[in-house]
Amino acid sequence: MSLLRKSALAMVIPAAAALMVTGAGSAAAAPDLYGAIAVRTKGVGAAADYRTQKEADAAAIKACGDPALCTVMARFYNQCGAVSERDIAWPLGTSPLYWAGTGATAADAHRNAMFMAGNEPISVPGVWWVARPAFVLDTICTSNAG
The missing domain is CATH 1.20.5 (Single alpha-helices involved in coiled-coils or other helix-helix interfaces)
Known part of the structure; x- marks a missing residue:
């Protein structure tokens, strides 16, 4: 040579x-992507693939319908988020209770949200009781999840 x-x-x-x-x-060095799920008594809004958590929160609240009544329950980035609901009955009506879960995949987020809600029977006789068992309202992932 x-x-x-x-x-x-x-x-x-x-x-x-x-x-x-x-x-x-x-x-x-790929950018982080953020997502959020917002809920209200009769609605849910989800948003994913935003550059900041603040933008994702605002988009989820807007998608939820009524900014005055919507609350962000799940916040996540580069993964998936889910929100579960369990309805509690009171003598004067029914109220939803919400729980959030996150995970690397949609299945993980779904499972974690259900775990947070629990499935044990809870009640105080004559005061409140479970009117509807836990279920998942919504699950969403950022495009770079999992």
Whole structure:
């Protein structure tokens, strides 16, 4: 091998290594994506793939319908979120109770939201009781989840 070829090879190898390191670094620097789920007594709104949590919260509240009555229950980034509901009856009516769960996949978020709601029978006779067992209202994921 000539000295010219050895010199060229000596320059190509470090350049190729630098390109590989640079390429790996840019893939790891992907932006975070945020999501949220907002609820109210008769509605739910979900939003995903926003650049900030504040933007995701605002979009979820807007999708929920009434900003004065909607509350963000689930916040997540680079993953999935779910909200479960369990209805409690009182002598004067029924009230929903909400729980949130997150996870790497939609199934994980769903399972975690149901776990948070629990499935044990809870009641205080004559005061309140479970009117409807837990169920998931909504599950949503950012596009870079899982």
